[in-house]
Amino acid sequence: MNVLRRIKSNRVLGYGLFVLLALAFVIVFRTEKYILSIGVLGLIFSTLAVSLNLTNGYTGMFSIGHAAFYGIGAYTSALTAMRLGMPFPVAILAAGAMCAVLGAFLALSSARLRGIYLAITTLAFNEIARITETNLQSITRGPFGLPGIPRPNFGFFQLTTDAGAYVIALVLLIASVYLIESLMKSRIGRGLLAIREDEAAAAACGVNVFGYKVMSMAIAAFLAGCAGSVYAHYARFVSPDSFGLNETFMILSMMVFGGMGTSAGPILGAILLIGIQEVFRFAATYRMLIYGVVLVLVVLFRPQGLLGKTTVAGSGIKLNFRRPARSNPSGALTTGLGK
């Protein structure tokens, strides 16, 4: 118990242990293709959940289009490597940059939208991206998918194993966590939290609400694009089906499942949800049913997520996950039959 508390209170120790475990995993299972693939997917989805946590957990935006960036990143990276013959570092940066630009554009254009209106816009963006990937057959080969993506090639050496892809996914996850952790410790991070708690108050205190929101979305999109790139060069095949609404909701559930707005929560959520799906693979048709039931039960009994707190850190202020409903004149029901 004491050890657990030490890990909980010391992030460096906690993440150090996580990295050691992850490395041990790849050393033990480096030749087991199937088990290794679960590990790679777990790491990629951890990165996705961690990056979504920046916009949804820390900034308080309601984005449900994260799989769009994942997919655009995968396609950009695959095409950069295949058509232009670029090495992997260029491809992954191209993927990230492409997504960052699109994310910033999405945030810029929808900056006036809040809550549920932002949600439907990002959701629409996800659908538009997926259908475009399906229909631009001359570039993406549409629903048939894009086969023959090379393994990561660093110019001076070429990766030849899945274990290599695992290590790249792990490096990306660590880099993402480090980036977001440092961001949240900085002045910018406090600004983002202020926006989440109360946008008007944050603006009144001089926080550049608009700029910070755009930045938050761009960084999250950049990381998701990189994750997509790693996925493309690991699976060596991409098709539009892998980046639809199911994936978006999966990333979202991982984040909420582990604990939105916490540092390690999204990673825990990703690993557990990927794990649950694989453990119940024997149940065949009942697998998705079990997944749905787990989702409902977790939300019902632990709405703040597994690692989520019910108070704002250090302040003792209660967070309301079950607060009574407030009035909402903006969504008031109107019938059109006069006042």
Place this chain on the structure above:
Amino acid sequence: MTLFLQQMLNGLTLGSIYALLAIGFALIFGVLNLVTFAHGEVLMVGAVGAFLVMELFPHNLALGLVVSFVVAFIVGLIVERISFRPFKGAPHMTTMLSTVGISIILMNLAIIFWSAETESLPYRISYGFFQIGEFRITGVQILIMIISAFLLVALTLFLDRTKWGRAMRAISLDVDMARLLGVPSPNIMGLAFALGSALAGVAGILIGIYYNAFSPYMGQDAGLKAFAATVLGGFGSILGAVLGGVILGIAESLTVGYISPAWRDVVAFVILVTVLLLRPRGLMGTRSL
């Protein structure tokens, strides 16, 4: 010109089904102030329920309509109990995930216990057609529009004239005040959710007989369209939801007719995003930010 009129008519038919879905969605959002992602699957369950009954009692559309309404109403009551009542007013994301879970459950229950494929009724529901030159309007299309219009008027009158409808509007304006004045808010909210779901169920059977195709996946796209139509019209506005549904339906049909069926959903969503950028509260949304 005939092509245009024909596509407009198809769009209007599709639009009136979307409108039916959207007013249910708007009712739920207006009263509970929360979004459901299980709307499409409730539609599917209603449609499947009606399908099973109509297999037993051939050519009995009236029975199918009643069954779809009742089945979806009951499912709505259950969903509200599990996914909304415990978290009234909680962040959107919490209840949203819960309803995503519910929609996964409903779809997979249908796959396991009913069928994983697209099923058709062994007979065709048909009420003939009228032909003017090249232009053709079928009896089913007219029926769909009449049923949708009837339910819209019925819901409007219900909200406007009855005690329960008034209670729903009171809650949507101010929950706390309504409760202080003696409105049993949890029950009224449950009723609103079930009613919105029941409308989705009727929309389900209408889609089913229009294409004569029933499948566990029929709700996926429809649920998204309901969401989009409601937002397009302005959340909480019943008339706005109707307008949003009809616009989406017509836009889709025109895209199918003039551009390519592959791009129909893109056009619908591009319209949605464009309107939101110009009017962040939707077409008929009353308040500005």
